[in-house]
Structures are given as C-alpha cells and as structure tokens.
Amino acid sequence: MRDAKEPHGGRSPGSEATDDYLKAIFEIGGREERMVGSKEIASHLEITAASVTNMLQKLAAAQPPLVVYQKHHGVNLSRAGKKRALEIVRHHRLIETFLAQVLGYPWDEVHQEAERLEHFISERFEERIAAKLGHPEFDPHGHAIPALDGSLPGGAPGRAPQALSQLKPGQTARVASVSDKDPDMLRHLAAEGIRPGIRLTLSERLPFSGSFQVRVGKSEKLCSLSEPLASAILVATK
C-alpha cells in the first residue's frame, strides 16, 4: 500500500519476493556459483516453475540486472544480485544469532522467525544487533555471517568442510555447521549434544539401516545418526 513508497526503511531495490529468489539462487548455486535451473528454484521456494520463469525475466531485465539468465540454461547472480543476496543472508544470520543469544530462542526456532524478519529490518536495526552481538562471524548453526562489504569469514582456509557422512570409520572431526532448515532435526541434535565446535568420532556405519554410529566429544556412549542427519552435519577434519 501507500503508492510507490519504498517498503524497507530506505534500502536498495527489491521486493520480498525478489529477495527470496536471489537468496535461493545464492544458496542453491553454492560457492562455485554454478548455473541454477528454474525447477530447482521452484522446489526450493515451493512454487511452480512457471512462476519462476516469469520472475527470472524480470530480475534479468531490472536496472541494474540482478541475475544473468539464459532461457533453458539457468541463471546466475549478477554482481548487483550477489551483493543483495549477501545482504539478505547477513540479515538472516544476524537475526538468528540475535534471537538465540539475546532473546533466548531455542536454536530450532530461530530459522523460521529470521526467514520472515530478514526482509523487513532496516540498516539501523542490523547495525544495532551486530554491535550488540560484538560483530559475530558465525550464526548458531555455524554458518558464516557475511560482513557489511559482502566478504565471508574464511573458516580455516585449509580444508573445506565435508559432510559427516563422508568420514571413514575411526576418523575424528569438529562440527563446522548443521543445516538450519529442519527444526525436528535440530532438536534431536541438541539433545545429543551435537553443535558447532563439538568433536565427533565416527565409529562405524551399520550395515542394514545405513545409520552412522558416532562418539560425541569424549563421552563413552555412542549416538546413532540416520543418513539424512549425517549429511546435514558438516565437519572439518583437523
């Protein structure tokens, strides 16, 4: 409503929907920034592929273009689109950290709330919570928070984190991050004491269920993780 007034405390262009597309492309494309297909975006955002095509044409036609789009061959973020995507990701992860640390949210609830609020906070709000939190580099799930200039904290530049499911029996690694998408999973992991920074040792993979037996920290007890769970945990081998 209210005519052509800009909606978000005077921030850059783009509606809520635009933001969602840019973030989706950013998340699906990964660090390699590969071309992303309409169908992938559609299922990520839980909308139809037809809707995606239309929006991609608009994003590509925007001034400046937010994506580079070749019909039938996928999209990619442009310079401006990537900048905006990083802003949104920064908002999201700062809000998650804020909700957990300042408001005491359980970590399985922060994602949903941040998903909504990330579109509506002002630069001032972002700046205030970043200051209050001491300009954190990682959110509660272990994901890197982009800096204001769009740069990502490097992590240990040695090895890129890999899925827990990739470890060999006997290997030990530190949890780098866990997926924030599934609250049930997060509750389960919290109950097992698994969170970023914790050391895990893969004991064995059970032959029939395919589940992973893992030792958490220095505890005696083994913990059993299903395949999807083990794929949602990224670890860094020391």
Add this chain to the structure above:
Amino acid sequence: MRDAKEPHGGRSPGSEATDDYLKAIFEIGGREERMVGSKEIASHLEITAASVTNMLQKLAAAQPPLVVYQKHHGVNLSRAGKKRALEIVRHHRLIETFLAQVLGYPWDEVHQEAERLEHFISERFEERIAAKLGHPEFDPHGHAIPALDGSLPGGAPGRAPQALSQLKPGQTARVASVSDKDPDMLRHLAAEGIRPGIRLTLSERLPFSGSFQVRVGKSEKLCSLSEPLASAILVATK
C-alpha cells in the same frame, strides 16, 4: 508468495493492509470508539478514500466481521476487529520499547521501525521481548501497552490526560505522553528535556506567535513551544 500459507508465524487472519486499517480505526476512534469516516482513514493512511471504501466492505464481509460498517455513515471496530487492533498496538508499543531499551535507539527513530516490524513478529517474539523488558506498561512516548488480554493499564483513573495547550498560565502538570509520529518534534523535545514523567509549568502564552512558554522541571530557563507542539504533549494535572 507461497500460495495461501499464513504469513505471520501462525497468527490470526488478516494481511498487513488489514492490520493498518484496524489500527487506524482504533487510533482515530479514540476511547469513545466513535464512528470513523472513510476520509479520516484515508488521510491517516495516506491513501485515497476510494481505496478505503473497498477495503471497508471486505473487512465488514469477513468471517468474523472485523468492522461494523454503514455506507455513508462510517465504521467502527467489531469485537474481533478490536481484539486484533489491540494486538497490533501491543506489538507496536512493545517493539518501540524494545528498540529504545535493548537496542539503544534514539526515541525519534523507534516509531518508523516499529511501524514496519509490528506486522511480522510472531507471538513468541512478542512474548520474549515482553519478558526481557519485564512486561512494561508504557512505551518510550508514554503510551499504554495493552496486555495480552487486551486490557489497557488504567493510567491514574482520576483525570484523563489533556493537551498541554489546554493548561492555564501558572498551572503545573506531569507529562503523560507525547505523540510519536514526528521525529523532528521528538528530537526537539528530547533536547529540551521534555519526556513522560517530567513536570511542566505553563508560564504564559505569547500573544502574537501563539507559542507557549513553559518551565521544565525545576529549571530556571523558559522553553518556548509552538502550538502544534503543545497539542502533541498530553499532561496529567496532579
């Protein structure tokens, strides 16, 4: 986007626009809950009267109806509409208080940010900030924060606050609240030391400018307030 999914963390019906209308009717109608005309709503929301008519028809046709609407004679909140309006006002004022007290916002900036965020926070967020703030009864501008059940903290049930401009020369009164709408005004008042709880004594009204000469607290110096300023300050005579 996302089909018919409810937008606000599973709260009651109503879009952002719906909320704005209900809040406007609530604010314009005042405690007496008098009938409110389309034009008043239109100018409050800075939209055209034609848009208002359309929306009022929808609000009246909703199940349950959110307003009681008689064509050409104005609207009024229904029971359900009033409940929702109070929820929004509670959100708004809690957010304002939170921004000021927890995030250190200057008081002239809290309104704009709250105006946006009030539509998007979940019940959980509301509950957490209310708890963090110790369930405050008044926001930084002195406005009463409705309780969860919709009741308003009574103020001193003795006299209803009146505009500072209604005082007679020589009278002393305590500032109950100031309007939160105009940031410039708020900055000016803050600079003069005028805020809720402060005691003011009206010295005189200047004959030509119409401005009010006021003594703030126990200070020696007089402070000059223009008519609109003096009308935006509500005071309670002791």
Add this chain to the structure above:
DNA sequence: TGAAATATTTAGGTATGCCTAAGTTCTGGC
C-alpha cells in the same frame, strides 16, 4: 428548502506475483 460544498461510493484500470494448462526445447539412451 434548496443549492453548493463535502463526503462517499462506483466503475474501470494498474502492478505484483502467484496459479494451471498447454505448448516448446533440451537431453540421454538406444
């Protein structure tokens, strides 16, 4: 009371962003 001024409603249009259904283009296995 009746006409002018004001308030309100109706009718028709715009933009966003989603949908379904019906093509079209691409790709991989034979």
Add this chain to the structure above:
DNA sequence: GCCAGAACTTAGGCATACCTAAATATTTCA
C-alpha cells in the same frame, strides 16, 4: 540420429490492494 520424458516457457487467470475519474449521497447554510 531419433524420440521419449524431463525441463522449461508461454498464455491466460486470479487475488490483493492500490489508483483516477465520474456519479451519488449527505450536510451545511443562506
């Protein structure tokens, strides 16, 4: 190289919520 099925695009609609212009109702006041 061809063709089936998957991926993608086009075309046509719908809902929301705003707009302008024109018509109508209400109020005011001489």
